[in-house]
Amino acid sequence: MLKAVIDAEAIKDxxxxxxxxxxxxxxxxxxKGLELKAVDPANVAMVSLKVDSSAFQFFKATPxxxxxxxVRLSDLLSMADRGESVSLELDEESHKLKIGVGSLSYTLxxxxxxxxxxxxxxxELDLPAHVTLTGAELRRAVKAAEKVSDHVVxxxxxxxxxxxxxxxxxxxxxxxxxSELLGLKPGQARSLFSLDYLSDMSKSIGKASEVxxxxxxxxxLRIGFRIKEVEISYLLAPRIEQE
Numbered sequence: 001m002l003k004a005v006i007d008a009e010a011i012k013d014x015x016x017x018x019x020x021x022x023x024x025x026x027x028x029x030x031x032k033g034l035e036l037k038a039v040d041p042a043n044v045a046m047v048s049l050k051v052d053s054s055a056f057q058f059f060k061a062t063p064x065x066x067x068x069x070x071v072r073l074s075d076l077l078s079m080a081d082r083g084e085s086v087s088l089e090l091d092e093e094s095h096k097l098k099i100g101v102g103s104l105s106y107t108l109x110x111x112x113x114x115x116x117x118x119x120x121x122x123x124e125l126d127l128p129a130h131v132t133l134t135g136a137e138l139r140r141a142v143k144a145a146e147k148v149s150d151h152v153v154x155x156x157x158x159x160x161x162x163x164x165x166x167x168x169x170x171x172x173x174x175x176x177x178x179s180e181l182l183g184l185k186p187g188q189a190r191s192l193f194s195l196d197y198l199s200d201m202s203k204s205i206g207k208a209s210e211v212x213x214x215x216x217x218x219x220x221l222r223i224g225f226r227i228k229e230v231e232i233s234y235l236l237a238p239r240i241e242q243e
Contacts, residue, residue: 002029002066002090005058006051008080008101013227014051015077017204019070021047021197021234026116029064039120045197046120046235055229057085066090066097067111073099076106122235127214127222128187129156133176135225138213139206141174142198148172151239152198154215155190161213165195182210189215191238201234 018025021040028035033053039046053059080086080101087100091107099106145152145165149172153164161181163174178184201223205211208225215221223234 001060001062001064001092002088003058003060004056004088005085006056006088007228008077008084008086009082010051010055010228010230011086012074012077012080013204013207014049014230014232015070015074017227017230017232018047018049019074020200020203021045023071024067024069024111024116026065026067026113026119029061029066031061031063033059037119037122039117040197044194044237045201046122048122048233050231052229052231065113067113067116068097068108069111072108076101076108079104123220125214125216125220125222125235127189127216127219128185129189129215130183130185130187131156131161131181131213131215132183133161133181133211133213135202135205135208135211137176138211139202142195142202144174145172146195146199150195151192152195153190153192154213154221156184156186156188156215157190159184159186183212187215188217189219191215191218191221192240193221193236193238197236201236204232 022038025036025038034051037048076099084102089098095110097108097110099108141163148167148170149165155162160175160177165172207227211225213223218238221236225232
């Protein structure tokens with residue numbers, strides 16, 4: 001059972017953060033809220049999402065799980081204007097989700113959770129370097145790197161965070177000293193990542209006032225942030241640098 005009402009922008013932001021990597025997901029429902037974990041088809045990136053019950057204007061649920069086509073859900077939510085609320089009600093008999101937006105009412109057919117790819121096991125990583133900065137600053141840096149390459153190096157050295165992108169002709173280097181960051185835990189860190197993935201992720205990251213990056217040497221990148229009451233985490237595998 002699920003009956004809930006939530007701000008339209010909050011649910012849109014949550015769906016956008018996940019749909020940048022996957023089209024179909026399995027939401028775990030509990031009295032505490034909604035949660036999911038998913039991995040992209042290429043096994044390069046993972047996303048985890050938590051929408052606490054406190055993020056909702058009204059929330060009542062019993063434990064269970066539902067499978068949702070995020071493309072269809074995103075399309076329906078696009079009809080909601082800023083400031084509006086979205087109501088969600090699970091019809092367990094018909095296995096459909098009723099979605100209310102103002103005077104509009106939709107019925108979304110659900111996917112059998114067993115038909116959706118199994119949830120990934122999020123690895124426990126003790127990454128040595130932590131960098132905290134604004135989402136807008138990271139989004140801007142990623143967009144700048146896209147101008148010259150399809151991959152980027154992220155690292156920490158000499159009490160500063162840096163990004164490097166090299167193309168066939170052009171190159172970009174961004175350095176941000178600790179004094180200009182929201183936070184920095186120095187440690188050995190340098191890894192190469194796909195800009196295709198970072199670009200997709202940064203669309204949601206750019207809305208966050210604070211983003212935490214956890215890095216190592218040729219290790220995955222963990223990105224954690226919140227948008228309103230929605231907690232989002234990405235894990236992106238590194239690429240191997242060519243000599």
